[in-house]
Amino acid sequence: MEIFSYETLKNLSYQVFLKMGCPTEHAELAAEALVAADLRGIDSHGVARLSGYVRLWEAGRINARPHIQIVHETPSTATLDGDAGLGLVIASKAIEIAVEKARIAGTGWVAVRNSNHFGIAGYHTLKAVKNDMIGIAMTNASPLVAPTFAVERMLGTNPIAVAIPALHQPPFVADFATTTAANGKLEILQRKNQEAPLGWIQDKKGQPSSNPHELKHGGALLPLGSDREHGSHKGYCLGAIVDIFSAVFSGANYGPWAPPFVSFLPLPSDPVGLGLGHFLGAMRIDAFRPAEEFKANMDKWINRFRATKPADGYDKVLIPGDPEREMETERLENGIPVVESVVTDLRDLAERMGIEKIVTI
Numbered sequence: 001m002e003i004f005s006y007e008t009l010k011n012l013s014y015q016v017f018l019k020m021g022c023p024t025e026h027a028e029l030a031a032e033a034l035v036a037a038d039l040r041g042i043d044s045h046g047v048a049r050l051s052g053y054v055r056l057w058e059a060g061r062i063n064a065r066p067h068i069q070i071v072h073e074t075p076s077t078a079t080l081d082g083d084a085g086l087g088l089v090i091a092s093k094a095i096e097i098a099v100e101k102a103r104i105a106g107t108g109w110v111a112v113r114n115s116n117h118f119g120i121a122g123y124h125t126l127k128a129v130k131n132d133m134i135g136i137a138m139t140n141a142s143p144l145v146a147p148t149f150a151v152e153r154m155l156g157t158n159p160i161a162v163a164i165p166a167l168h169q170p171p172f173v174a175d176f177a178t179t180t181a182a183n184g185k186l187e188i189l190q191r192k193n194q195e196a197p198l199g200w201i202q203d204k205k206g207q208p209s210s211n212p213h214e215l216k217h218g219g220a221l222l223p224l225g226s227d228r229e230h231g232s233h234k235g236y237c238l239g240a241i242v243d244i245f246s247a248v249f250s251g252a253n254y255g256p257w258a259p260p261f262v263s264f265l266p267l268p269s270d271p272v273g274l275g276l277g278h279f280l281g282a283m284r285i286d287a288f289r290p291a292e293e294f295k296a297n298m299d300k301w302i303n304r305f306r307a308t309k310p311a312d313g314y315d316k317v318l319i320p321g322d323p324e325r326e327m328e329t330e331r332l333e334n335g336i337p338v339v340e341s342v343v344t345d346l347r348d349l350a351e352r353m354g355i356e357k358i359v360t361i
Contacts, residue, residue: 002343002360003335009047010035012350012358016050019353020057021064022086030088036123038336041327042175044184045120048342051349053086053117055263062086062116068093076105079250080112084275087118091137091278095124098282099131106287111250114274117141117261121161122175122324128163128282129171132291135163136281140246140253142260145179145239146220148232151206153220154256157182158242163321165285167295169302173321178239179221186212186221191341199226245279252277335361 010031017027038046056062066085070078078097082090094110101108118124121137128135141156159182161175181200189196189212196212203209204218208227215221224235247254253273260267285291308317338346350357 001337001339003337004358005335005361006035006039006332008358008361009038009336009338012346012355013047013050015355016054016349016353017064017086019355020054020062022089023065026064026086026089029092030086033088033092033119033123037120038338039328039331040120040122040324041331042120042184042324043338044182044188047338047346048184048187049117049119051345052261052263054349054353056116056261059263061259061263061267066090070097076101076107077109078111080110082112082115082275084114084116087116087139087276087278090115091118091124091139091280092127094278094280095127095135095137095282098280099128099133102128102133102282102284102287107281107283109281110279111246112278112280113247113250113252115252115276115278116259117276118278120175121159122163122173122321124280125161125163125175126171126173129165129173131282132165133285134165134283135161136283137161137278138242138246138280139278140243140258140276142183142262143256143258144183144215144221145223146202146206147240148223148228148236151202151204151220152256155223155236155239155243156258157221158239158246160238160242164298165295166298166302167292169299170325171321172298172302172319173324175320175324176224178224178235178242180224180226180235181221183215183221186215188339191339199230242279247273247277249279250277 013031013034014027017030063084066083068082071081072079080094094112098108098110118139124137125135138160140158143153145155147154157177157179159177164172195210198208201209201214201219223232225231243254251273252275253271257268257272285294302319310317
């Protein structure tokens with residue numbers, strides 16, 4: 001494990017995106033969105049994915065200079081075509097459009113097609129919070145998840161994020177996959193040579209497995225709840241809703257047709273849409289009630305939940321967003337730890353692309 005400053009990892013990412021041919025503005029947006037994941041402790045979606053984006057670009061599946069355009073809109077909605085660009089950039093543009101529409105109509109909703117992996121959903125929702133609005137973001141993803149009672153991979157980890165501003169308290173930020181665990185957590189276990197908890201994954205016959213490499217052998221991730229008795233049908237429903245809002249709505253590929261993140265797997269031969277899909281929204285609080293009243297009540301909500309009596313063995317009850325915010329504060333001050341396999345990957349990538357070698361704190 002090596003420790004790097006936020007600025008070092010962000011600058012490396014920025015330089016890599018520039019080398020890919022991204023315009024300066026896009027490289028800056030992408031680098032900030034990517035390293036936000038490391039900063040918030042979601043290491044599976046940060047610089048560990050940087051070389052994956054490069055490989056997709058080298059395979060011709062990411063357009064470094066996309067013509068991102070609105071192909072359909074109303075005063076409060078839009079459908080955005082990302083022209084196969086970086087999802088990190090396209091989703092950032094989409095939430096900006098949603099915010100501007102919310103200023104006019106009270107709420108703004110943007111469905112996105114022809115995109116790629118967009119990083120952590122919570123990053124995009126916080127852009128709405130900065131504008132004193134509620135933010136919502138979701139995306140479909142590579143089909144790695146078996147529906148309840150199934151062995152075939154039909155859905156992605158399909159995350160949902162909602163960010164809600166408060167008055168004096170920090171915002172409520174819920175950001176979660178609709179699977180028991182995201183694929184990135186399996187990748188972290190693989191790097192650490194550790195087993196997966198039962199309930200995260202099943203083998204190709206649908207039996208529980210603790211092998212973090214199970215996906216390579218025909219296995220599948222499990223919906224939130226892990227099995228029918230523990231509510232996997234609910235996770236399946238949530239993942240399906242995200243798939244429909246993100247992809248069926250926008251004209252992106254959905255279900256098993258969603259393109260894989262890894263460049264070595266072929267694209268589906270019979271696509272039903274364009275690229276991956278996202279769905280982002282912004283809601284102006286005063287479209288529903290006076291903003292100060294709402295935020296004062298959010299403070300009261302948060303304070304009351306913080307005061308909940310904890311169960312034996314626990315110090316306190318957390319509010320969604322607490323762990324990530326605390327991690328961000330700690331890592332800005334003390335640096336971001338990166339596992340050796342990712343460090344090696346980043347240094348190899350920098351050398352191959354002619355970028356100055358990254359150094360630890």
